[in-house]
Amino acid sequence: MIKQYLFLALLALSFTANAQNSLSLAGNWRFEIDRNDVGVKEKWFTKTLADNIKLPGSMLDNNKGDKVTLQTKWTGSIYDSSWYFNPRYAKYRQPDDLKFPFWLTPAKYYVGAAWYQKDLVIPASIQKLLCG
Numbered sequence: 001m002i003k004q005y006l007f008l009a010l011l012a013l014s015f016t017a018n019a020q021n022s023l024s025l026a027g028n029w030r031f032e033i034d035r036n037d038v039g040v041k042e043k044w045f046t047k048t049l050a051d052n053i054k055l056p057g058s059m060l061d062n063n064k065g066d067k068v069t070l071q072t073k074w075t076g077s078i079y080d081s082s083w084y085f086n087p088r089y090a091k092y093r094q095p096d097d098l099k100f101p102f103w104l105t106p107a108k109y110y111v112g113a114a115w116y117q118k119d120l121v122i123p124a125s126i127q128k129l130l131c132g
Helices: 002-020 087-093 124-131
Strands: 027-034 051-055 113-117
Touching: none
Parallel strands: none
Antiparallel strands: 027 051, 027 113
């Protein structure tokens, strides 16, 4: 029982120390979509990525991905399929003015690998914690 309390006390102390010596990762990051999942093979980790993204945030928040089209292959959905063929919905199926009536349909879509990259300067106080 005493060991459990000691462990919990040390764990709480560790979280307190880490919170005081934390480094925010929020902000601008370099970013690149890896459509063909070749980044590891081509060693993208050794190059500077070309695009940018702001974190925290999603690809959708940052307007990353592909424009949604009639050919978008959704990973899952519940919808009324008549939207795809009913003449009264034809005006909403125009490539330049596409309007999906389905709940939570994003403006951009991407499924696959993506790379995120940021240069960090680790303060001496945190380096000391990491290196002992």
